[in-house]
Amino acid sequence: MARTDTVEGTVGADPDSAVDHDVLVVGGGVAGLSAATFLSRYGLDTLVLARGKSAIGQCAHLENYLGFPAGVSPERFLALGREQATFEGATVREELVERVATVDLAEHGVDDGGTSDPPASRGGFAVDSDEGQYVVRYVLAATAYDGDMFEPLEDRLDTDAEYGAAETEHGRTTVTGLYAAGWMTDETVHQAVVNAGHGARAATSLARDDLDARFWPGVGDNLVDWVVYEDRYAVDDEWEADTRDWFDREVVGDATVDDATVEAAYDVVRSEYVARMIDAEEAAERDRAGQRRLLDHVDDDVIREYLDGDDEPAGC
Ligand SMILES: Cc1cc2nc3c(=O)[nH]c(=O)nc-3n(C[C@H](O)[C@H](O)[C@H](O)COP(=O)(O)OP(=O)(O)OC[C@H]3O[C@@H](n4cnc5c(N)ncnc54)[C@H](O)[C@@H]3O)c2cc1C
CATH class of the missing domain: 3.50.50.60 (FAD/NAD(P)-binding domain)
Structure with a gap:
């Protein structure tokens, strides 16, 4: 998933x-x-x-x-x-x-x-x-x-x-x-x-x-696919109001679309920013998980040599 x-x-x-x-x-x-x-x-x-x-x-x-x-x-x-x-x-x-x-x-x-x-x-x-x-x-x-x-x-x-x-x-x-x-x-x-x-x-x-x-042409321009720290966007009342204002002005603009479509598009665009906010603890956990995934691809004898402090091979 x-x-x-x-x-x-x-x-x-x-x-x-x-x-x-x-x-x-x-x-x-x-x-x-x-x-x-x-x-x-x-x-x-x-x-x-x-x-x-x-x-x-x-x-x-x-x-x-x-x-x-x-x-x-x-x-x-x-x-x-x-x-x-x-x-x-x-x-x-x-x-x-x-x-x-x-x-x-x-x-x-x-x-x-x-x-x-x-x-x-x-x-x-x-x-x-x-x-x-x-x-x-x-x-x-x-x-x-x-x-x-x-x-x-x-x-x-x-x-x-x-x-x-x-x-x-x-x-x-x-x-x-x-x-x-x-x-x-x-x-x-x-x-x-x-x-x-x-x-x-x-x-x-x-x-x-x-x-x-x-939705309508232009909504896709707002795809970012980035993961940010939780304090990047305030997500308080003021942020919500400013974001909605920006969306209505810049993304909806002159588009002729019904209210339900506008709301569905807003949910997607808003979540591009807020749904991937993580805290420092989660970021550290992901870093550890990422390192373990990398280790799955490192040969066991190389890991052993590294832990034993053996000399690096020439070329490193
Ligand atoms: C001799 C040589 C040395 C190279 N050295 C370097 C280097 O040192 N550094 C570097 O950055 N780049 C190097 N390259 C370039 C690098 O290989 C390419 O930039 C890169 O592989 C291109 O990626 P690609 O996804 O377009 O193609 P590929 O990586 O070739 O992927 C194509 C994929 O399509 C699959 N495929 C093809 N037809 C079908 C089909 N009909 N059905 C299902 N699957 C299919 C193939 O099996 C393969 O999985 C080298 C290339 C060569 C030939």
């Missing part, structure tokens, strides 16, 4: 939904796992299908990814990424995606394009893998070299002859609801950290578009 959910009424919250997942991420490499982490934190029911090796497996030792002072093995790096995406709520399965086509979700028994309330778009995708078919609201592809699965969309999907299978703008492709990230797009360069960032960017575009579709 995701630790931080922004939206309600997703597929994951409705086991009877005719849609299998809100979003299907194709590719479990650097960009795909990064995207899945952000999408799960936003609250979408996220399935990652990945078959085959990530390009980073060809690197002998990853030394230019921020946060690993003496580098990290590509295998350890990907295992950490998979654990983070699943910790945040994503499901990762080893399946080969063969075909991605658009569908009208109404033909799959969905009245409102998902189970969202208020309704989102009716467009969706049927994704064929070597194990079966999934009907989903969104697809985010991060397959590095492989764009064959997009053949049913080729008339509508702009591709870049030099750089890859999809032309993107902040991860958005020319097909509504289809996002692409990492090496398969024209927006990145070679390094893993850039592709992780692009995965995050594409996921953020998707989440923002989802909020806009649920």
Whole structure:
């Protein structure tokens, strides 16, 4: 279960939904796992299908990814990424995606394009893998070299002859609801950290578009996904009044929407700020839990050597 959910009424919250997942991420490499982490934190029911090796497996030792002072093995790096995406709520399965086509979700028994309330778009995708078919609201592809699965969309999907299978703008492709990230797009360069960032960017575009579709254009701009200390926002009467005033002025503005939609959007935007406030004790607990998760990925003999005060290997 995701630790931080922004939206309600997703597929994951409705086991009877005719849609299998809100979003299907194709590719479990650097960009795909990064995207899945952000999408799960936003609250979408996220399935990652990945078959085959990530390009980073060809690197002998990853030394230019921020946060690993003496580098990290590509295998350890990907295992950490998979654990983070699943910790945040994503499901990762080893399946080969063969075909991605658009569908009208109404033909799959969905009245409102998902189970969202208020309704989102009716467009969706049927994704064929070597194990079966999934009907989903969104697809985010991060397959590095492989764009064959997009053949049913080729008339509508702009591709870049030099750089890859999809032309993107902040991860958005020319097909509504289809996002692409990492090496398969024209927006990145070679390094893993850039592709992780692009995965995050594409996921953020998707989440923002989802909020806009649920409410009205512009609401999604307020997605922040950050965890702050409890005294960051006063959350007293004055803060509530000022926040509501700002929301009515800047976010509602000239939008013509009914009162119920305004209230639902306000709840989401307000909770972006206050729902993730934690106190210093909780922050310290999360830090300890985070360190233990890291230790799961450190070899036992290295931990023993470290505790015994053995000399560091050359190169540290
Ligand atoms: C030789 C070499 C050395 C490198 N060294 C470094 C380095 O030192 N530092 C650095 O920062 N970067 C390095 N890189 C670059 C790094 O590997 C890439 O930046 C990064 O892997 C790109 O991320 P990605 O998610 O776009 O693609 P990938 O990480 O390759 O992920 C693609 C994923 O999609 C999956 N996939 C593909 N098709 C399908 C399908 N049809 N169905 C399901 N899954 C599918 C693959 O199995 C894989 O999991 C190196 C690359 C190479 C080739």
